[in-house]
Amino acid sequence: MILKNLTRRSNTGQLVNYLFKQEKDNKPKPILKHNLRSRTTKGWTKELDKNFEFRLNKRKDNIRLHHTIISFSNKDKNHINPELLKGITKKYIELRGKDNMYIASLHWDKEHIHLHIVMSSIKYLTGESNRISRQEFKEIKLALDSYQKEKYPELVNSLPNHGKSKNTQLTDQEQGLLNMDRKLSQKQELLETIQAVYDSSKSVDNFLSELKSKGYEPYYRGGRLYGLEDVSERHYRFKTLGIDLNMLEEKDRQAQVEAKQLQELVSLRESKSQDRQQDDEPEREISDDRNDLDLDSKSEENEDEKEDIQDDDLEPESPDDD
16 A cells, blocks of 8 residues: 655645545545544534544644545455444554544445545544644554555555555545645645744844745845745735744843843942942041041141240340349
8 A cells, every 4th residue: 555644734624525525425435534523524624623623732834734645556346345444544543643534435436445534633632733743654554565465465566665655546636635735734834834933033133034044035025024935935915924024023122122121220239239338347546537637637736836935935034123
């Protein structure tokens, strides 16, 4: 079998309806459903969207659904039946995680046999993401391959050949759906990169500088910053990307105000520290100065007395009376 996994960011109803496009009535017959109670495409859509609202870490355009396609060779079509498909789906759910929501259907278009499995991107009622790495997904592929070989050895023409998965034949409608999902995935990668830089940026200049380091250049229209340009010279408007530069400018202004307030606080603390240091200095002794003044005064008085004595000594003696 060939295993492909795609991601969907919106239009839950479109994807669920696509899984049961062959059903003409309102009671589609899924191969298997897990953690879903409804019996109609409308009900499943509502349950999947409701579960997505529990997401803990919300970001613009989060992954909403995982769309997995399991393909079989048309040479093995005589061996494929609902029980076999149900068994493979159960094994996939066991490997991928039973705490997710699943709905699976079979597309049997002419010579092309595909099992479609839609899985929630959030664990059932917990809000936790069920994202796994590429290596972990590769391990799931290998484990599912081993299960097929052991449980359904009759599928000799559907043996794993992951390296040539691009050669899998799909109908025009399925190929269109895959192309749409890939386009959404590429745009989502761009959005996630830009959003992460935007959230961590403190100013417009910082935002543009970080994006340049990731290969995106700003482009202008009418002398006004208008959007971004990637390496292929494709343009993306900030408005389309959901980026509000005014918010960054406001963040920059707020940062400047906070920096100014912090500097004023530091200056105030330094000033108070200097005042405290001055208050802690020992007082100068005034008594010494007073003693000095007393000594100076006494010295001056002594000098005056000396002058008086000298003046008395110099007075002429009065003649004696005879």
